[in-house]
Amino acid sequence: MALLKVQSLKKYFDVKDPFSGGRKTLKAVNGIDFSIEEDSIFALVGESGCGKSTVARLVLRLMQPTSGKISFKDRDIFELKDESLREFRRSVQIVFQDPFASLNPRKTVYDAVSEPLKIHRIVEKQRMRERVSEILKTVGLDSDVLDRYPHEFSGGQRQRICIARALAVSPRLIVADEPLSALDVSIQAQILNLLRDIKEHSRVSFLFISHDLNVVHYFSDNVGVMYLGKIVEQAKTEELFERPLHPYTQILLASAPKIRVQTDKPRTPLYEPSAMGRRPNAELRTDIGEVPSPIDIPQGCPFHTRCPERFDPCDKIVPELSEPVSKGINSRLVSCHLWNPR
Amino acid sequence: MPLLEIRDLNISFRTSSSPIRVVNRLGFDIREAEVFGLVGESGCGKSLTALSIMGLLPDNSFSEGIVKFKDRDLLTLDKESMRRLRGKDISMIFQEPMTSLNPVLTIGYQIAEVVTTHEGLSKRDAIIKAVDLLKAVKIPAPEIRVKEYPHQMSGGMRQRVMIAMAIACNPSLLIADEPTTALDVTIQLQILNLLKRLRQERGMSLMLVTHDLGIISENADRVAIMYAGRLMELTDSVGIFSNPRHPYTIGLLKSIPGKKGVELKPIRGVVPRPDELPKGCKFSGRCDFVMPPCRTEEPELNYSSDGHLVRCFREKEIPKWRS
Numbered sequence: 001m002a003l004l005k006v007q008s009l010k011k012y013f014d015v016k017d018p019f020s021g022g023r024k025t026l027k028a029v030n031g032i033d034f035s036i037e038e039d040s041i042f043a044l045v046g047e048s049g050c051g052k053s054t055v056a057r058l059v060l061r062l063m064q065p066t067s068g069k070i071s072f073k074d075r076d077i078f079e080l081k082d083e084s085l086r087e088f089r090r091s092v093q094i095v096f097q098d099p100f101a102s103l104n105p106r107k108t109v110y111d112a113v114s115e116p117l118k119i120h121r122i123v124e125k126q127r128m129r130e131r132v133s134e135i136l137k138t139v140g141l142d143s144d145v146l147d148r149y150p151h152e153f154s155g156g157q158r159q160r161i162c163i164a165r166a167l168a169v170s171p172r173l174i175v176a177d178e179p180l181s182a183l184d185v186s187i188q189a190q191i192l193n194l195l196r197d198i199k200e201h202s203r204v205s206f207l208f209i210s211h212d213l214n215v216v217h218y219f220s221d222n223v224g225v226m227y228l229g230k231i232v233e234q235a236k237t238e239e240l241f242e243r244p245l246h247p248y249t250q251i252l253l254a255s256a257p258k259i260r261v262q263t264d265k266p267r268t269p270l271y272e273p274s275a276m277g278r279r280p281n282a283e284l285r286t287d288i289g290e291v292p293s294p295i296d297i298p299q300g301c302p303f304h305t306r307c308p309e310r311f312d313p314c315d316k317i318v319p320e321l322s323e324p325v326s327k328g329i330n331s332r333l334v335s336c337h338l339w340n341p342r
Numbered sequence: 343m344p345l346l347e348i349r350d351l352n353i354s355f356r357t358s359s360s361p362i363r364v365v366n367r368l369g370f371d372i373r374e375a376e377v378f379g380l381v382g383e384s385g386c387g388k389s390l391t392a393l394s395i396m397g398l399l400p401d402n403s404f405s406e407g408i409v410k411f412k413d414r415d416l417l418t419l420d421k422e423s424m425r426r427l428r429g430k431d432i433s434m435i436f437q438e439p440m441t442s443l444n445p446v447l448t449i450g451y452q453i454a455e456v457v458t459t460h461e462g463l464s465k466r467d468a469i470i471k472a473v474d475l476l477k478a479v480k481i482p483a484p485e486i487r488v489k490e491y492p493h494q495m496s497g498g499m500r501q502r503v504m505i506a507m508a509i510a511c512n513p514s515l516l517i518a519d520e521p522t523t524a525l526d527v528t529i530q531l532q533i534l535n536l537l538k539r540l541r542q543e544r545g546m547s548l549m550l551v552t553h554d555l556g557i558i559s560e561n562a563d564r565v566a567i568m569y570a571g572r573l574m575e576l577t578d579s580v581g582i583f584s585n586p587r588h589p590y591t592i593g594l595l596k597s598i599p600g601k602k603g604v605e606l607k608p609i610r611g612v613v614p615r616p617d618e619l620p621k622g623c624k625f626s627g628r629c630d631f632v633m634p635p636c637r638t639e640e641p642e643l644n645y646s647s648d649g650h651l652v653r654c655f656r657e658k659e660i661p662k663w664r665s
Contacts, residue, residue, distance in 0.1 A: 047526035047527065047528065047529075048526055154612045154613075156612060157612070184383035184384055184553065184613070185383065185553065185555075185594055185597045185598065186383065186593060186594060186597045186608050186609040187608070187612065188597065188608075189596070189597035189598070189599070189606040189607075189608030189609075190608040190610075192599060192606060192608075193605070193606050193608060211526070211527070213527070214598060214599045214600075215599050217599065217602065218599030218600070218601075218602055218606075219599070237602070238602065251528060252527060252528065254531075255527040255528045255530065255531040256527050256556065257530070257531075257534075257554060257556030257557045257559065257560050258556050258559065258560070259555055259556050259559040259583050259595070259598065260559050260560070260583065261583050261584045286528065286531050286532075286535075287532055287535070288528060290496050290498055290499070290529065291526075
């Protein structure tokens with residue numbers, strides 16, 4: 001059984017054109033499906049504006065979807081009430097991107113970490129300090145930080161406090177929205193190691209949202225690549241990075257700057273011949289212009305305006321996310337006419 | 343002769359008590375037509391170094407030392423000469439293109455201003471030149487775009503406009519301070535490729551200030567690693583990755599997530615505040631190879647056997663530990 005299941009999820013926003021005053025629809029999430037298994041890490045990657053953070057908010061039930069369904073432990077989260085909603089709120093926690101903005105400057109570390117314990121009545125008052133110290137220890141902080149305020153800490157330490165606060169109530173799922181983006185490289189690695197330890201010891205699942213492909217490759221088990229509100233490719237992380245199929249995934253992976261050591265093989269063209277055998281050895285084009293606005297999502301495949309491989313049906317028919325018609329590719333979903341000829 | 347020579351550069355902030363020094367005895371050269379990378383984590387002084395070359399340090403700070411550009415010491419230059427040089431011989435682009443552009447003027451006007459100021463072009467000719475520059479930075483439909491305002495453009499397009507302004511007078515040195523940090527990866531690659539092409543076409547030198555070692559690996563010829571206002575290691579961009587000699591460089595490289603399952607070995611602790619730097623080597627508090635002298639005396643920069651400039655007492659022993 002999947003821990004979290006997202007089905008045909010859509011979230012549209014009404015936006016007002018500041019000049020004409022006319023109303024328009026911004027399709028932030030435009031029909032996506034995925035599920036997260038127990039004890040696993042699902043990553044959503046994509047560029048700004050692709051809708052990944054909106055998905056995070058929907059999964060946390062911080063907003064209502066336009067349509068579609070999210071089930072947590074087989075129950076629709078938007079129908080939960082009272083005790084079952086409280087249980088859901090406890091089971092799903094969040095870690096935000098900016099540890100400077102997500103801690104109340106007037107509350108001590110003890111206040112921040114004990115608050116969820118009080119709300120959910122998990123620990124008796126007399127044991128509270130002791131329990132908070134234990135939790136802080138799991139994120140690598142000593143108990144002498146208890147009575148200090150957020151401004152006394154560096155970004156990395158603050159993110160540890162945020163993680164401690166999320167862990168306090170023993171959640172089943174942690175939604176982490178760009179938890180490393182505000183941190184320096186050396187601190188990123190410390191936090192990444194911490195998240196990995198937590199995962200190993202507490203068997204919590206993650207919805208991990210990031211634009212950093214290195215981090216996603218390293219940390220996640222499964223990955224969905226988002227583009228303009230849709231998942232265009234989904235696979236086991238290893239397989240996706242080994243052999244990206246969707247032209248957008250290929251370009252995204254090729255665009256990320258990589259460290260090359262002398263002994264490395266020269267960059268081989270990432271381009272994969274598709275099921276239809278189009279342009280087998282063509283060099284991958286990365287100069288593909290800019291993302292269209294989510295207010296005017298192109299007809300047909302949302303990526304076709306930038307796609308170097310577009311052909312006949314691309315600007316007319318929306319490709320479905322489905323298994324590619326090709327031998328030797330398993331547990332993969334891709335939404336591209338090259339791979340799913342009609 | 344190098345294009346830019348920096349020697350013993352100190353940058354300090356004035357405080358109510360004694361000034362706090364944030365860049366300390368920095369020295370490096372930028373050669374003609376090279377891409378020079380300046381790397382470090384936040385607060386290491388890399389951006390201040392760039393600003394001091396431009397003579398644009400914030401008011402509460404000051405610099406000492408020598409910044410020699412084509413035989414002139416920029417730190418002793420009077421305001422007017424510096425103004426004439428800035429934007430003409432040396433220009434700079436920044437991380438956030440929105441805050442660097444004036445929101446109430448068309449981009450055509452803002453580009454034209456550079457060439458009317460420095461080359462005395464008439465307004466009409468300057469606008470024609472602006473269109474040419476927009477073409478050079480590959481902005482589609484430049485004749486239309488030239489009349490637009492910054493808010494009508496995406497982040498990537500705005501950065502292209504900044505680049506157009508920066509190259510308007512064919513500078514010999516372009517300083518790019520985290521030019522792609524605010525941009526998405528696909529746009530980042532386009533901007534870096536554009537910079538690369540313009541540098542080749544115009545024979546400029548490019549000083550690339552960044553925290554991203556991947557960008558350095560793919561773009562820079564030589565690279566300097568900074569930590570706590572000091573130069574820690576300087577070498578070519580192949581050597582730094584295949585044969586890093588400073589423990590800090592090694593720590594940075596081991597912090598980057600690579601193959602799944604390979605454990606990350608991050609640098610322990612955090613960057614000390616500039617007013618709480620340790621005595622001795624500034625990295626000693628976080629270094630895995632620290633020994634007693636490191637904590638009392640600061641090592642000098644020395645050449646290693648393979649030609650890296652390294653600030654470390656134990657540099658000779660590093661290779662056998664690195665794995």
